[in-house]
Amino acid sequence: MSKQGQLVLENYIGGKFVPCSKHIDSYDPSIGEVYCRVPDSGAEEVEAAVKAAKEAFPGWSEKSPAERAKVLNKLADLMEARLEEFAQAESKDQGKTMAAARTLDIPRAVYNFRYFASSVLYHTTECSQMDHMGCVSYTVRCPVGVGFPPGVVNIVFGTGPHAGDALVAHPDVPLISFTGSTATARAITERSAPYCKKLSLELGGKNPAIVFADADLEQCISTTVRSSFANQGEICLCTSRIFVERSIYPQFLARFVEVARQWKTGVPSDPCNSNGALVSKEHLEKVRGYVALARAEGAQVHCGEGVDALNLPPRNAGGYFMLPTVITGVTDTSRVMQEEIFGPVTCVTAFDQEEEVIARANAVRYGLSATVWSRDVGRVHRVSRRLQAGLVWTNCWLIRDLNLPFGGMKCSGVGREGGKDSYHFFTEVKTITVKH
Numbered sequence: 001m002s003k004q005g006q007l008v009l010e011n012y013i014g015g016k017f018v019p020c021s022k023h024i025d026s027y028d029p030s031i032g033e034v035y036c037r038v039p040d041s042g043a044e045e046v047e048a049a050v051k052a053a054k055e056a057f058p059g060w061s062e063k064s065p066a067e068r069a070k071v072l073n074k075l076a077d078l079m080e081a082r083l084e085e086f087a088q089a090e091s092k093d094q095g096k097t098m099a100a101a102r103t104l105d106i107p108r109a110v111y112n113f114r115y116f117a118s119s120v121l122y123h124t125t126e127c128s129q130m131d132h133m134g135c136v137s138y139t140v141r142c143p144v145g146v147g148f149p150p151g152v153v154n155i156v157f158g159t160g161p162h163a164g165d166a167l168v169a170h171p172d173v174p175l176i177s178f179t180g181s182t183a184t185a186r187a188i189t190e191r192s193a194p195y196c197k198k199l200s201l202e203l204g205g206k207n208p209a210i211v212f213a214d215a216d217l218e219q220c221i222s223t224t225v226r227s228s229f230a231n232q233g234e235i236c237l238c239t240s241r242i243f244v245e246r247s248i249y250p251q252f253l254a255r256f257v258e259v260a261r262q263w264k265t266g267v268p269s270d271p272c273n274s275n276g277a278l279v280s281k282e283h284l285e286k287v288r289g290y291v292a293l294a295r296a297e298g299a300q301v302h303c304g305e306g307v308d309a310l311n312l313p314p315r316n317a318g319g320y321f322m323l324p325t326v327i328t329g330v331t332d333t334s335r336v337m338q339e340e341i342f343g344p345v346t347c348v349t350a351f352d353q354e355e356e357v358i359a360r361a362n363a364v365r366y367g368l369s370a371t372v373w374s375r376d377v378g379r380v381h382r383v384s385r386r387l388q389a390g391l392v393w394t395n396c397w398l399i400r401d402l403n404l405p406f407g408g409m410k411c412s413g414v415g416r417e418g419g420k421d422s423y424h425f426f427t428e429v430k431t432i433t434v435k436h
Helices: 043-061 065-081 083-094 098-119 160-168 182-195 217-233 246-261 281-296 354-362 377-386 419-425
Strands: 006-008 011-013 016-018 023-028 033-039 127-130 135-143 175-179 198-202 207-211 239-245 300-303 325-328 345-351 369-373 391-394 427-435
Touching (some): 011 043, 023 083, 043 135, 043 160, 065 083, 065 098, 098 419, 160 182, 239 354, 281 300, 281 325, 281 345, 354 377, 377 391
Parallel strands (some): 006 033, 369 391
Antiparallel strands (some): 011 016, 023 033, 135 427, 300 325
16 A cells, blocks of 8 residues: 555455554665555564464365465466566565566566476375285375465564564464574574474575686686675675685686676666665665775775775665675685675685685585586585585586575575475375274
C-alpha cells in the first residue's frame, strides 16, 4: 500500500496482507533517502504467522509431490511474467545494478523454484529386507515445513532482536534456515538450543584466490576482478584475499589494478555500470573503516577508496557508493585479512611455495569458498583437497549446480543446501518396519 506517496509494506500472514502498528524506515541506497516503510514486527506477529503455518501444514503436507510441483511451477511462471518489476524492486532495495537484478537475481530465483519442482518428483527412499525375521523395513520422508495455500507461506518483517528472536525461540518452529553473519548465527544457536531445532546456517566468508605462475593470467584477472567486486563485493562468495606466486606478482598486480579501475560504479539503472551502491550507510562506513585501518597499518591502497574520484549525478550524491579498492602490504594477521568485509575491497599478497600458500589460505576462521588458478591438473586437485572450504572453484568462479551441496566449513556455516541436502534438511526421515 502507499501512504502519502510513500510505499508502506505489510506482513503477509494466513494468505492476507496484515498492517502493522510500528514501522522501520527503508532507504534507497542509491540516493540515501527513505523510499518505503516496513513493519517493525514482534512476538505478536510471529505468533500469528506460526499459528497460520500450523493450521495449513496438515493439508499441504498431504498433497502429492506432483501437486506441490505444480504450485512451485506456477509461482515460477508468475515471477517470470513480472521479472522487470521484481528486478526494479530488488535494485532499489539493495542498491545493486538493474542489470544484475534483471539477468541474475530474479532469473536465478525462478530457476530455483523450477529445479525443486522437478527434483521433488524423483527422490527415492530406502528399503531393507530382513527375511530371517520375516520383516521388511523402509523409510519415508515427512515434511517439516509448509508451502503455498493460505498459511503455507507467511512473511513477517522486522528486526533481529524483535521478530527474529521471537521466531527462532518459538517452540512450534521446528527448524531454522539462516543466511547472514556468524555473530547472528551464534545468537540463533543459543536461543534455539533449548528446543533442539534443526539448523542450516550459511554464514560469512574470507575467501582466498590462489594464483600460480602457470595460470592463464588474462582469464584469471578478469574473473578475479569480478569475483572480488561483483554486486559491490556484497556476495558471501566474493574473493577478498588474493595470493599470487611471487614470480608473476608485479605483472599480476599492475594488470589487476588496471582492470579494477575499469569496473564502473554508479547509478544502478545505468546499464554501463558494473556496480551500484552498498546496502546501507552504516555498512558503507564499516567497509571504509577497514580501508582506513589498512592505511593506518602501513598498507598501500592502489585504487578506489581515497585514491580515485567517484563522479555521481547530483541526485545520487548522498548514495552509498564505493569504488573497487585494491590493497597490498597487509599482514596475514591484520583484521583486514582476517574479518569478512563484505564490500568492494580485496587484498593482494605474494607467496613462494605451495605448502606456504595453503597454510596461509586456511589461516582464518572462515571456510566458505576458494579459487585456484593453475594449468597443472595435478596441482589443482591436490590444492583443492587441502583447502578448508566448502566450495573450491578452479580456473573459474561462481559456477553452481543445484544438484550438488552448497555450504561452508568452520565459522562459515552448519549443514549444506542443494538438491539432496535440501530435501534431507526440510524433511524428517522415518523408518517403518512391517512384520509379515
